[in-house]
Amino acid sequence: MDRRYQVFISSTFTDLIDERREVMQALLEMDCLPAGMELFPAGDTDQWTLIKGVIEQSDYYLVVLGGRYGSVTEEGVSYTEKEYDHAVELGIPVMGFVPAEPDGIPVGKTDRSDAAAKKLAEFREKVQLRMTKDWKNAEDLGSKVTRGLIHLIKNNPRPGWVRGDQAMTPETRAEIAELNAKIAQFEKKEAESSAVTSAQMDDSFAHGQEKVELSAKHKGIYEYERREEDGDLTYTWDEIIEVLGPFMIDEAPEPALRNTFNKHMLSDIQSATEGDWATGWDRESAEISDRSWGAIIVQLRALRLITTGTKKRTVSDKAVYWKLTQAGDEYLVSLRAVPTAAKTLEQPV
Structure with missing residues (x-):
């Protein structure tokens, strides 16, 4: 050399x-x-x-x-x-x-x-x-x-x-090739393990019709003054998945998902006739609290229904992306898909 x-x-x-x-x-x-x-x-x-x-x-x-x-x-x-x-x-x-x-x-x-x-x-x-x-x-x-x-x-x-x-000797090349092969083998096993896990929902955590209370801030013009009020809304986990799931079939940025849920909460606030929320507001908006949004993300991850996105982004894109796992996709389909009318009709005796 x-x-x-x-x-x-x-x-x-x-x-x-x-x-x-x-x-x-x-x-x-x-x-x-x-x-x-x-x-x-x-x-x-x-x-x-x-x-x-x-x-x-x-x-x-x-x-x-x-x-x-x-x-x-x-x-x-x-x-x-x-x-x-x-x-x-x-x-x-x-x-x-x-x-x-x-x-x-x-x-x-x-x-x-x-x-x-x-x-x-x-x-x-x-x-x-x-x-x-x-x-x-x-x-x-x-x-x-x-x-x-x-x-x-x-x-x-x-x-x-x-x-x-x-600088690369034959011995070094052989060693690097061997290490790359081991890494590829490890990544393959990890991917296979991840695929099996993502195909199975972990129902040991709250899900389905079990309810969760989420806090939000309601903003707007009330009686000619700009005001804010805090309150809580109760949802089932199925309803949360129905709202967010369709946007995570492909990878979706977290800010966009959060904005989607804010709009859903605002709709519920506007239709409320009793409870914590006052009616008769103008130029309204709703914003879920950081704590409640974090609870949603943690719970859906624990259920193995969502995972982080893996697509390459631009350097300037700092958002976290979420997508449905195989288990999440199947669960969403079971919630949102409309069965054929023939199966909903009662069979004649």
């Missing part, structure tokens, strides 16, 4: 521009993915967070030392040394490249401060405790990076990066 390795390049910048260019070129010729400070926007206040993330995603880490210690953090440690310490802490294979003749570095590319020069010397000693190579000039550094990285890769295998179309 063709792998490419991400290699982080750490160094001071302005004094090692040519050297970094040679290192980048060497890595590209090895089909590696170079990463370094060139990737980060200048002036980013959270630059260290970005740098840490890239180091953590890298397979190998190269540090190139020159004649400068570099800009320091609030802790007084240079960013180059901080990057190096972080890579070592993560266990990323590191390799250092130090000048073969540090005294020959031009004055303009060295630290003027004795304190900075001392810190650079201490950092160089730290780096040389691990694998390092000396370099004389930019071209020499490029060749040393090539040979050194080959050795590092050979002795320290890393995951690397693989093209998406090559």
Whole structure:
């Protein structure tokens, strides 16, 4: 499998521009993915967070030392040394490249401060405790990076990066195919079990001519004023199914079903001559309470007469859809279907 390795390049910048260019070129010729400070926007206040993330995603880490210690953090440690310490802490294979003749570095590319020069010397000693190579000039550094990285890769295998179309091994494909087969088998059994269940009404719950009391709010104009009144209406479960069932033969959104039942309740309120409801209203509407509507949905689900819809909807459609189960469809037919007149007539003796 063709792998490419991400290699982080750490160094001071302005004094090692040519050297970094040679290192980048060497890595590209090895089909590696170079990463370094060139990737980060200048002036980013959270630059260290970005740098840490890239180091953590890298397979190998190269540090190139020159004649400068570099800009320091609030802790007084240079960013180059901080990057190096972080890579070592993560266990990323590191390799250092130090000048073969540090005294020959031009004055303009060295630290003027004795304190900075001392810190650079201490950092160089730290780096040389691990694998390092000396370099004389930019071209020499490029060749040393090539040979050194080959050795590092050979002795320290890393995951690397693989093209998406090559990442799937035959073993992985076989494993995924096996898992898909098991999922399909499970879904088939679940569907079969669901089909059997949906074909049978659970009559252990209230149904048929058993009654339920539902609360509603009645709104409108009464005696020239806009008013509201609360009250209760009593229905049998068969009546509820007769009202809602025809709209759930195909999947129906819950708001539409609720509106249908609101209209049915308003009709009953308008025809009432006694009880909780006043007559003589204008511009009326009725609205079932959330609690009562929830009771209807829960009860019809418990009876196994309805289930949630499964058709695909648009992303903007947030409504819940309900439909009759096989048991619900059969129950509705038994309630609403009109028998032939011949069977209703009494047979002659």
